[in-house]
Amino acid sequence: MDMQQWRDGRKTAEDATEAVREAFDALGVPEFVCGQLRPWVTHTGKPYVNLGMVPAEYAERLAEALRLRAAR
Numbered sequence: 001m002d003m004q005q006w007r008d009g010r011k012t013a014e015d016a017t018e019a020v021r022e023a024f025d026a027l028g029v030p031e032f033v034c035g036q037l038r039p040w041v042t043h044t045g046k047p048y049v050n051l052g053m054v055p056a057e058y059a060e061r062l063a064e065a066l067r068l069r070a071a072r
């Protein structure tokens with residue numbers, strides 16, 4: 001993988017991480033939970049978001065929001 005591929009993957013992962021932070025914020029999830037979110041890029045350049053450990057009550061909020069969105 002070249003450096004540009006890694007940078008592109010990193011940018012995608014960072015954007016996705018910010019999107020998850022904004023979604024958690026909209027659900028009233030406290031900042032300390034969002035502090036565990038991390039952008040991650042594999043050795044092949046594939047972007048991921050590491051959610052870390054999320055307290056169950058906030059995971060339930062996220063799951064409910066996803067279910068509501070999927071039902072539309």
